[in-house]
Structures are given as C-alpha cells and as structure tokens.
Amino acid sequence: MLTKFMKWIASAALLGGLLLPAFQGRFAGGYRVVLLILIPAAATVVIFQAAALHEYRWVAAFGVVACLFNPVVPFGFSIASTLVVDTLALILFAGSLKVLKTPPRLSIVSITDRMPGSESL
Numbered sequence: 621m622l623t624k625f626m627k628w629i630a631s632a633a634l635l636g637g638l639l640l641p642a643f644q645g646r647f648a649g650g651y652r653v654v655l656l657i658l659i660p661a662a663a664t665v666v667i668f669q670a671a672a673l674h675e676y677r678w679v680a681a682f683g684v685v686a687c688l689f690n691p692v693v694p695f696g697f698s699i700a701s702t703l704v705v706d707t708l709a710l711i712l713f714a715g716s717l718k719v720l721k722t723p724p725r726l727s728i729v730s731i732t733d734r735m736p737g738s739e740s741l
Contacts, residue, residue: 623669627717630662634710638703659689659709666716678720685709 637655663686670678688695688705697705 623665623720623722624717626662626665627713630659631710631713631717633658634706634713637706638710653691655706656689656691656694660686660691662713663689666713666720669720669722670716673720673722675720678716681712682716685712 633655637651640651663682666682667679667686670676670682689709
C-alpha cells in the first residue's frame with residue numbers, strides 16, 4: 621500500500637512539475653527542490669519493491685531515476701532536457717503502477733486456536 625501511495629504521489633508531483641512552469645515560471649525553482657527530495661525517495665521505495673519481485677530491469681531504471689533526481693549533487697539540466705527527464709520519470713512511475721504489483725500476503729492460521737472457525741459459548 622505504501623508503495624502504491626508513493627508511486628501516485630511521485631506521479632502527481634512530476635505532472636505538477638511539468639505543468640507548473642507554464643503557469644508560475646519564477647516559483648518553479650522551489651517546486652524543483654521538492655521534486656529533488658520526493659522523487660528519489662519514491663524511486664527507492666520502488667527499487668525495493670522491484671528487487672523483492674526479482675524485476676531487475678525496473679531496479680536499474682529506478683536507480684537511474686534516483687541518480688538523476690539526486691538532491692545532494694543535482695544535475696544542471698537545461699529546460700528542454702528537464703522536461704524530457706521529468707516526462708520519462710513520469711512514464712516510469714505510471715508504468716510501475718501498472719506492472720509492479722506485490723501479491724497479497726496470505727493470512728496465517730493461529731497456533732493458539734484449537735478449533736478454528738468454532739465459537740465459544
């Protein structure tokens with residue numbers, strides 16, 4: 621559930637990052653800082669999910685996304701390349717919502733219940 625939530629939040633943030641400069645050009649810099657923190661965090665969560673599912677191509681793809689949105693040493697992209705990188709990251713997060721699904725966990729039968737399914741009087 622956390623993974624799905626993080627994917628949706630990252631997708632919404634990237635979509636906002638693509639649309640925000642068209643409306644508020646000078647305030648987009650502060651939003652970019654938020655993206656540089658949020659996207660690597662979400663990418664790390666997806667990396668762990670993909671590794672648990674043995675989907676190593678997705679691990680590599682989101683490793684690249686986490687490196688491109690690195691908040692410690694940010695890359696200085698031009699406006700055009702920023703749009704391309706944001707769009708590709710948005711496509712990756714949207715694709716991971718569709719493809720990477722963790723199977724539900726099975727419930728465990730209690731070892732203290734002698735007669736499962738019976739009711740006490």
